[in-house]
Amino acid sequence: MAKFNLKINRKAYQVDVDPSTPMLWVLREHLKLVGTKYGCGVAQCGACTIHVNGEAVRSCITFVSEVGNKEITTIEGLSEDGDHPVQKAWLEHDVAQCGYCQPGQIMTAVALLKKNPHPTDSEIEEAMSGNICRCGTYTRIKKAIHTAIDSK
Amino acid sequence: MLGFNWLASYDSIAGEVPQIPKEWFKINAFLKIGENGIVTIMATNPEFGQGVTTSMPMVVAEELDVDWQKVIVEHAPFNTDLFTRQFAGGSQAIRSGWQGLRMAGATARQMLKEAAARAWNVPVTEITTKSGILYHKNSGKQAGFGEMASAATKIPVPKEVEMKAPKDFSIVGTSRKNVEGKNIVTGEPMFGFDIDREGMLIAMVAFPRAFGMKLKSFDDSAARAMPGIKDIFSFKSYKDDYQRNMFDASAFTDLVAIVGNSTWEVMNAKEALKVEWEPISDTTINVAGFGGGSRTVVIPAGLESTADHHAKMKEAAAKPGRELRRDGNPEEAFKNAAKVIEQTYTAPYLAHFMMEPINFFAHVTDDQVVVAGPTQAPEFVERTISARLGIPVEKIDVQMTRMGGGFGRRAYNHYATEAAVISQKVKAPVKLVYTREDTTRFGVFRPTYYVTYRAALDKNNNLIAFHAKAGGIPESPLEANRFPAGAVDNYLAEVWSIDSNITIGAFRAPRSNFMGAVEQSFLDEVAEAAGKDPIEFRLELLKRAKEKPVGERNDYDASRYAGVLELVREKSGWGKESSKKNRGVAAYFCHNSYAAHVVDVEVKDGQPRVERVCSAMDCGIVVNPDAAANMVEGAVVDGIGNAMYGEMTFSKGEPEMDNFDSYRMIRYNEAPKSIDVHFVQNEIAPTGLGEPPFPPVFAALANALYKATGERYRHQPFIKNSFD
Numbered sequence: 001m002a003k004f005n006l007k008i009n010r011k012a013y014q015v016d017v018d019p020s021t022p023m024l025w026v027l028r029e030h031l032k033l034v035g036t037k038y039g040c041g042v043a044q045c046g047a048c049t050i051h052v053n054g055e056a057v058r059s060c061i062t063f064v065s066e067v068g069n070k071e072i073t074t075i076e077g078l079s080e081d082g083d084h085p086v087q088k089a090w091l092e093h094d095v096a097q098c099g100y101c102q103p104g105q106i107m108t109a110v111a112l113l114k115k116n117p118h119p120t121d122s123e124i125e126e127a128m129s130g131n132i133c134r135c136g137t138y139t140r141i142k143k144a145i146h147t148a149i150d151s152k
Numbered sequence: 153m154l155g156f157n158w159l160a161s162y163d164s165i166a167g168e169v170p171q172i173p174k175e176w177f178k179i180n181a182f183l184k185i186g187e188n189g190i191v192t193i194m195a196t197n198p199e200f201g202q203g204v205t206t207s208m209p210m211v212v213a214e215e216l217d218v219d220w221q222k223v224i225v226e227h228a229p230f231n232t233d234l235f236t237r238q239f240a241g242g243s244q245a246i247r248s249g250w251q252g253l254r255m256a257g258a259t260a261r262q263m264l265k266e267a268a269a270r271a272w273n274v275p276v277t278e279i280t281t282k283s284g285i286l287y288h289k290n291s292g293k294q295a296g297f298g299e300m301a302s303a304a305t306k307i308p309v310p311k312e313v314e315m316k317a318p319k320d321f322s323i324v325g326t327s328r329k330n331v332e333g334k335n336i337v338t339g340e341p342m343f344g345f346d347i348d349r350e351g352m353l354i355a356m357v358a359f360p361r362a363f364g365m366k367l368k369s370f371d372d373s374a375a376r377a378m379p380g381i382k383d384i385f386s387f388k389s390y391k392d393d394y395q396r397n398m399f400d401a402s403a404f405t406d407l408v409a410i411v412g413n414s415t416w417e418v419m420n421a422k423e424a425l426k427v428e429w430e431p432i433s434d435t436t437i438n439v440a441g442f443g444g445g446s447r448t449v450v451i452p453a454g455l456e457s458t459a460d461h462h463a464k465m466k467e468a469a470a471k472p473g474r475e476l477r478r479d480g481n482p483e484e485a486f487k488n489a490a491k492v493i494e495q496t497y498t499a500p501y502l503a504h505f506m507m508e509p510i511n512f513f514a515h516v517t518d519d520q521v522v523v524a525g526p527t528q529a530p531e532f533v534e535r536t537i538s539a540r541l542g543i544p545v546e547k548i549d550v551q552m553t554r555m556g557g558g559f560g561r562r563a564y565n566h567y568a569t570e571a572a573v574i575s576q577k578v579k580a581p582v583k584l585v586y587t588r589e590d591t592t593r594f595g596v597f598r599p600t601y602y603v604t605y606r607a608a609l610d611k612n613n614n615l616i617a618f619h620a621k622a623g624g625i626p627e628s629p630l631e632a633n634r635f636p637a638g639a640v641d642n643y644l645a646e647v648w649s650i651d652s653n654i655t656i657g658a659f660r661a662p663r664s665n666f667m668g669a670v671e672q673s674f675l676d677e678v679a680e681a682a683g684k685d686p687i688e689f690r691l692e693l694l695k696r697a698k699e700k701p702v703g704e705r706n707d708y709d710a711s712r713y714a715g716v717l718e719l720v721r722e723k724s725g726w727g728k729e730s731s732k733k734n735r736g737v738a739a740y741f742c743h744n745s746y747a748a749h750v751v752d753v754e755v756k757d758g759q760p761r762v763e764r765v766c767s768a769m770d771c772g773i774v775v776n777p778d779a780a781a782n783m784v785e786g787a788v789v790d791g792i793g794n795a796m797y798g799e800m801t802f803s804k805g806e807p808e809m810d811n812f813d814s815y816r817m818i819r820y821n822e823a824p825k826s827i828d829v830h831f832v833q834n835e836i837a838p839t840g841l842g843e844p845p846f847p848p849v850f851a852a853l854a855n856a857l858y859k860a861t862g863e864r865y866r867h868q869p870f871i872k873n874s875f876d
Contacts, residue, residue: 001379017416018379018416018417021416022416025414025415025416028346028415029348029354029414029415029416030414032348033339034339034341034345034346034348035338035339035340035341036339037343037345037507037508037556038345038415038509038588039507039508039509039588039812040588040811040812040813041587041588041811042588042811042812042813044811044812044813045507045812047507074339075337075338075339076338076339078338079338082334082337082338087337087338090333090337091329091333091334091337094327094329094330094333094778094779094782095782096201096330096333096336096337097201097202097203097782097783097786098200098201098506098507098508098554098555098556098557098558099201099332099336099342099554099556100343100507100508100556100557101507101556102336102337103336103337103339106337125820125821126821128820128821129819129820129821130819131820132507132812132817132819133507133820134505134506134507134557134559134790134817135201135507135557135786135790136785136786136787136788136789136790136793136818136823137782137785137786137789138789138818138819138820138823139785139789139823139824139825139826139827140782140785141820142820
């Protein structure tokens, strides 16, 4: 066990955990931020996507000891009231079915648009293909991303 | 105790948050009205993305005649005394709920009218309602529902009420946003995996890696010493003499539980646990029958492999099957045919791969059981736990969480019982979690299937005989009374099956997901052999089935079947496309609804990709059109994904895929670029939608791929297209 100081959603946290603990479980079980989802544990589905210094990363393979004092953002910290343009676009298109993968989808889309505010369809494809939606809402995700692009 | 916030969000785009009333007046189990006119409507059914949390309350709101903006949706408890069929599966929620939901709203409206009539001393027949307001035209009096709610609770519940005519619907048939949309996009806790309660421990179970194996012994000395570990022990999820119900599928009932403080610690301890497994012998289990009684089922010993399955299936398919239906004289017709087309189609086992891995919470104390988590079948969770722990159902509280997908898998809730047994043993609240790999390996899979079709054409290219011989492991997928039965004079349906110890269960549109795929691919081949347009060919058969049906047990409505084909023909511009387009069509009827798709495939750098899909559905009245379209779009993507990539294989009893790196699921870049969904407009009471659009996708894709590549896709997954 070891103590780690973390900066998450603009707040400071301290956790006392095994250094090999993935951020996914630190967030979910130690800090009760459960919007970040467990889907595969091997960085294949994207349900656990968070931002580390603005980059989309898979929290299931990111050890707590790797994070240091980098800025972490989770779905809970994306906006004050669920009103980030990407979240709003998701609601406008009523994207979700079961909804389990959608926080990860949104985090990936937000990171993409931050880096590249006007991505081409093939750039969107490349960014989003790491996030699986088992319900098959991909065509709506695409529409929502285009709406978010246009809203900026 | 930390719990769930069950209060659903409001229409999060409309913005205005309703004032919470000071007092609620409960009119019936489905709804209560606040003094300020705000209405709470209960969402009664398990939600796994099919949208019933929104659509079912919409039906109540419609008949109550209230403004949807003034409705709060709240999750109902599981309660079989108050609600019927709190079950997710079979595309039945709206169909079987329709009358009851309407009655709940309509009787409440009648009681409010009655209360107003008494208050105003006027005949109730002169009272009208609109959007939550009661009116008496002659006197000019009016009052909000909230003002009459208290008095309405004292009115006797009417036995008969008038319900709205569909043409007067103002909520049903209009698109309303998912009431839980905002909770979803902000990551609110709502799934079973998110449950966190005071003093809760985490548990996992160890079970064999191979079907046909069971627990022999285990050594927990290393695992027990690891940080955060509380207990490790073996247990039986079902007792040996337990009479199972139809949803008690479980290949592994001797388990080792690892219990600790956190998921990561328990995962690590599970890795350190040393377990020895041994082969099972032929095992007899007792399974309750549908209509009472029971039967014994022998689970055969052995370590099964896909290669052996294929050999056995070929052997079984070569022998005569068990006859299910015979019309005319098929043997004679085939003998006299001008042309006979014969083809074999196959599909592998499939795993559900719902996004949220298996989990369930349980807290068992001396006098009460609380269980909570993702389940499609809460009634069966309650029954099985009651039988296992010897605690009456009255003392078992089953709480349903939103499910991160289900697709059939969460009808089989062995894991809820496992959680309860573990909680009882460790005397603490426990959340049982499965890793993704465990979720797959404990599989209750879609069976593997095989069908041989034969069709006979006369010299004028009329279909004169049709023969289907279908089987699978461990069941046949064939429904003998479905199309094209009824449309062909000479028809023969035979089935066979092979026993296995690999557990199987429902998977989105059970059995239909194979039959729709293969029948509609084969008909495409027959249409081609007959030199006919594939839509025209199907319409001719349906015309025959409508005008002069063969046999009396045909289970489809030929007019509605033709209706979706005609609609998809019109909307896709079928026949008008440039000759370069690679299009395929398919239609199917199952779960009481009709579906047709036209799929356009483009080949780029040798890789086929679905460009566009046009879908037509007839499910009667569509309650929430945009959400319904979403479900059809999802079924299209799911169908393409499973057809192209879906495959579970076995080697010596072991599943050979267990995570997204080995089991391929369709991804964003493989999905169609666009999907247009169209609904037949009618006033028929609504039928299912989650399952019916799924089966014909496989066939429309296969038929389009044929146009694109010149190759027939008869064996799933299409990326392999082989059956060795």
